[in-house]
Amino acid sequence: MNDQPGLRAPVRDLQGVGVSPGLAAGPVAQLGAPPAEPSRGTLPAGADVEAEADRVRAAAEEVAAGLETAAATVEGQARELLETTAQMARDPSLVKTAARRVRADRLTAARGVWEAAGTVAEQLRTLGGYMAERAQDVTDVRNRIVAVLTGTALPGVPTRPEPFVLVAQDLAPADTALLDPARVRAIVTAEGGPTSHTAILARSLGIPAVVALAGALDALPEGRAVLVDGGAGTVRLDPGADDLERAAAAAGRQRSFDGRGRTADGHEVALLANVGDARGAAAAAAAGAEGIGLFRTEFCFLDRAEEPSVADQTAAYREVLAHFPGRKVVVRTLDAGADKPLPFLTDTAEANPALGVRGLRTARRSPAVLDHQLEAIAAAAAAEEAQVWVMAPMVATVAEAESFVAACAAHGLDRAGVMVEVPAAALLAGPILARAHFASVGTNDLTQYVMAADRLLGSLADLSDSWQPAVLRLVEETCRGGAQQSRPVGVCGEAAADPALAVVLVGLGVATLSMTPRAIPDVAAVLAATDLQRCRELARAAVDAESAEEARARVRAGLPVLAELGL
Ligand SMILES: C=C(OP(=O)(O)O)C(=O)O
Numbered sequence: 001m002n003d004q005p006g007l008r009a010p011v012r013d014l015q016g017v018g019v020s021p022g023l024a025a026g027p028v029a030q031l032g033a034p035p036a037e038p039s040r041g042t043l044p045a046g047a048d049v050e051a052e053a054d055r056v057r058a059a060a061e062e063v064a065a066g067l068e069t070a071a072a073t074v075e076g077q078a079r080e081l082l083e084t085t086a087q088m089a090r091d092p093s094l095v096k097t098a099a100r101r102v103r104a105d106r107l108t109a110a111r112g113v114w115e116a117a118g119t120v121a122e123q124l125r126t127l128g129g130y131m132a133e134r135a136q137d138v139t140d141v142r143n144r145i146v147a148v149l150t151g152t153a154l155p156g157v158p159t160r161p162e163p164f165v166l167v168a169q170d171l172a173p174a175d176t177a178l179l180d181p182a183r184v185r186a187i188v189t190a191e192g193g194p195t196s197h198t199a200i201l202a203r204s205l206g207i208p209a210v211v212a213l214a215g216a217l218d219a220l221p222e223g224r225a226v227l228v229d230g231g232a233g234t235v236r237l238d239p240g241a242d243d244l245e246r247a248a249a250a251a252g253r254q255r256s257f258d259g260r261g262r263t264a265d266g267h268e269v270a271l272l273a274n275v276g277d278a279r280g281a282a283a284a285a286a287a288g289a290e291g292i293g294l295f296r297t298e299f300c301f302l303d304r305a306e307e308p309s310v311a312d313q314t315a316a317y318r319e320v321l322a323h324f325p326g327r328k329v330v331v332r333t334l335d336a337g338a339d340k341p342l343p344f345l346t347d348t349a350e351a352n353p354a355l356g357v358r359g360l361r362t363a364r365r366s367p368a369v370l371d372h373q374l375e376a377i378a379a380a381a382a383a384e385e386a387q388v389w390v391m392a393p394m395v396a397t398v399a400e401a402e403s404f405v406a407a408c409a410a411h412g413l414d415r416a417g418v419m420v421e422v423p424a425a426a427l428l429a430g431p432i433l434a435r436a437h438f439a440s441v442g443t444n445d446l447t448q449y450v451m452a453a454d455r456l457l458g459s460l461a462d463l464s465d466s467w468q469p470a471v472l473r474l475v476e477e478t479c480r481g482g483a484q485q486s487r488p489v490g491v492c493g494e495a496a497a498d499p500a501l502a503v504v505l506v507g508l509g510v511a512t513l514s515m516t517p518r519a520i521p522d523v524a525a526v527l528a529a530t531d532l533q534r535c536r537e538l539a540r541a542a543v544d545a546e547s548a549e550e551a552r553a554r555v556r557a558g559l560p561v562l563a564e565l566g567l
């Protein structure tokens with residue numbers, strides 16, 4: 001690429017939807033698709049069956065060695081996971097069974113591995129419990145060995161040691177949770193919306209991300225250099241030297257937070273963090289968060305085939321609580337279903353999972369799971385010093401709020417609240433908050449349900465926008481209910497992380513804002529420059545707008561501090 005002015009080829013930016021701000025550059029690495037099932041045919045007459053059987057061991061060894069090399073370059077959970085997978089690839093029972101099938105039935109090595117892994121996975125499933133959870137790992141190892149044997153790209157997140165930009169059709173929550181920000185510089189997906197869990201996890205890991213970039217896999221081939229702008233939602237092919245400099249400068253820029261959220265005139269707005277595990281809690285504490293406003297407990301157990309024991313849950317919750325002694329931590333009970341399926345709690349056959357048995361509704365079918373979780377939360381709260389508040393996701397009726405508060409009280413948990421993410425709950429916030437001690441507005445789902453737009457669908461990203469005045473009116477209604485009952489209303493959806501929208505929410509009467517820790521300094525800086533009266537005026541202007549664009553434009557025009565801070 002020629003960087004001389006005038007001679008440079010016109011820059012072509014591909015446009016998607018920016019969901020995690022930041023600039024980053026690197027070579028593309030595509031998420032490998034699982035290999036196709038190898039054919040059942042047998043080896044031709046005269047084929048060297050013994051040599052074919054030997055290929056199994058060689059391929060397994062190649063997979064294990066590759067995983068170990070990658071493991072050596074990372075730390076913590078990612079390292080453990082890669083090392084365990086490497087051990088499984090060397091598992092003699094898998095390799096021997098596969099080689100035996102090749103010899104006995106004259107199968108290709110790939111087919112032998114496929115069938116042997118099926119047998120091993122089935123045995124593990126029959127054993128149940130922890131062993132059953134390993135069945136998925138056997139399938140992962142099988143896919144890797146078969147990919148080597150058939151000469152196709154390795155499935156899953158690439159394990160190469162040098163940093164790269166991950167490009168995928170879409171990412172499962174479990175894929176994203178294991179991404180290592182030291183190696184994955186940015187994420188680009190063809191699918192997904194601004195409030196999808198890919199977006200939320202990317203933000204929490206501080207990885208710039210662009211979703212809903214149509215045709216991403218074709219437009220961004222393996223190895224091609226790209227610049228990703230996660231704020232603007234663009235991807236530039238073959239970035240120039242000036243682009244690379246900008247990306248390097250952005251990686252080094254940081255704003256800090258003094259630990260007290262407030263408006264210019266001193267009205268306090270606690271700035272809390274959204275976390276999914278102990279790693280997130282550590283990052284939140286490091287960012288100076290005043291507490292945790294949303295602990296998504298389901299993120300601790302996404303890969304579990306069976307309900308985690310009370311002891312396992314207690315341990316996982318304690319690890320999070322331990323980072324905030326004396327501070328508020330809002331623990332949300334399992335929000336399984338729709339985009340976050342938990343195999344032990346959700347029915348994958350539902351035609352309409354977003355409108356199905358998800359969140360608190362799973363307690364209708366499996367009340368014991370909620371009871372065990374509350375037991376574990378109470379045990380963790382007793383063992384740690386954090387002030388534990390508990391809330392339920394997807395509450396829609398006064399009766400649900402009442403029974404949840406009673407269930408918490410039975411476990412000695414006396415700060416019990418509800419998420420307001422179903423329009424019905426916003427409209428009945430008064431009577432709901434006569435029972436519940438607090439409410440936290442989940443603007444991601446509230447937007448999805450008010451606008452009838454799937455939060456995962458990139459093509460509806462304009463509707464999945466929390467600036468929609470209809471959404472803001474329901475937040476206002478929730479705050480009115482809170483004021484009637486003198487109960488605090490917070491926001492823990494992604495809207496809280498947008499500094500301009502945060503001003504609007506405070507103006508509507510929201511008492512706390514909970515967000516990815518990375519967003520806290522920017523939100524704090526904008527609030528600190530705006531007094532409460534101005535927040536109220538801008539909130540009025542946004543609520544009275546007729547479209548999301550108009551609401552956003554009115555508020556941004558009224559907040560010159562945004563441009564001063566480069567936001
Ligand atoms: C915070 C929310 O919950 P989640 O994103 O986990 O569904 C929300 O819906 O806004």
Ligand SMILES: [Mg+2]
Binds near residue numbers: 421442444445
């Ligand atoms: Mg939600």
